[in-house]
């Protein structure tokens with residue numbers, strides 16, 4: 001079956017890596033006469049592939065297999081008897097009529113997740129959940145934070161670790177949109193019993209981006225029941241959300257409190273050192289040689305999220321490959337010029353002052369004034385520390401921009417804010433939100 005790997009290669013170039021990993025890689029292909037049969041491990045994968053990729057797959061098969069005929073079915077290729085592993089306990093239980101096969105992307109593991117201050121707790125929580133799935137100490141586990149910070153990575157890592165220690169474990173990964181569309185379809189087809197049963201049969205449910213349920217009352221209600229059934233059955237639930245559920249408008253109060261009833265852990269944007277380490281680790285993973293100064297350059301300029309950082313690295317690697325040039329700092333500056341400029345331009349000191357003033361409900365002139373009341377002094381320090389963190393300006397330049405303050409005042413502000421981030425949860429939250437706002 002040569003055509004499918006070639007199609008997959010093309011699809012990998014056309015769609016985001018995470019989507020390819022979640023939906024296309026789990027497919028198994030075989031030939032039946034003129035038809036390419038694609039086996040999806042479960043109904044979620046089948047539906048997603050049918051709705052989003054099938055048209056393109058047909059075109060590619062027409063090209064590579066000589067016939068666009070394709071049948072998309074739930075199932076798997078029969079494994080050769082000689083190498084079939086002995087069934088683990090529970091492995092043979094049916095899932096939607098076929099042996100359960102998860103749709104976890106095996107690429108994401110704890111080993112290739114770079115740990116730093118921003119994600120240490122999240123990593124530990126996911127790891128513990130994987131060691132003792134269903135344990136009340138971390139069930140449900142909710143990982144929340146901004147986009148592209150590694151929540152899905154950790155979720156997959158936990159699922160993969162569960163299956164590594166117990167291959168019979170039925171772990172299902174579902175994006176919230178899919179839960180929604182599968183439910184709508186089940187409602188239309190009056191097949192809700194089957195829909196519900198799918199979830200009762202899993203040992204762990206990983207559900208991504210639950211903020212998507214906001215404003216969708218019927219879906220929330222259904223999810224609420226699914227959630228309770230899993231929870232009562234001591235099945236592990238891991239969820240991600242782009243913010244703490246209490247802050248998501250349009251989620252029902254009882255669901256909000258249920259979601260946060262186990263262990264909820266924030267994933268914050270990584271600091272500079274962690275960003276640099278991530279670049280090095282991703283480069284090593286893909287076999288790209290990247291000098292330290294280039295990793296530092298990327299880490300310094302690309303603060304908003306790891307996905308963009310990875311994107312920049314991929315662009316560099318592709319360009320180096322294409323031109324045959326080595327990746328040097330000059331090459332990186334040149335190749336990523338527009339990208340780096342765009343990041344740079346959006347963040348100036350004036351912009352930071354305005355964003356911080358708006359955030360705390362102040363006027364810019366208050367922020368710049370000499371008044372030292374705490375309600376002004378703290379936001380002012382936050383703004384100065386942000387200017388140091390997010391721009392290239394020196395301490396004296398930042399001091400100047402804050403109504404001619406001395407550089408030692410700025411330095412003191414930076415230190416103070418760094419210390420407070422360790423001890424003051426509210427300040428840490430403000431800081432991360434502001435970084436996110438400014439990096440958008």
Ligand SMILES: Nc1ncnc2c1ncn2[C@@H]1O[C@H](COP(=O)(O)OP(=O)(O)OP(=O)(O)O)[C@@H](O)[C@H]1O
Nearest residue numbers: 112113114146147148149150151152153278306307
């Ligand atoms: N600490 C880390 N170490 C290694 N890779 C990381 C780390 N953090 C993020 N990544 C990588 O960044 C990319 C985006 O991460 P991921 O998809 O998990 O983000 P997310 O938080 O789930 O975002 P979203 O809310 O947009 O779905 C992935 O390729 C992931 O491997």
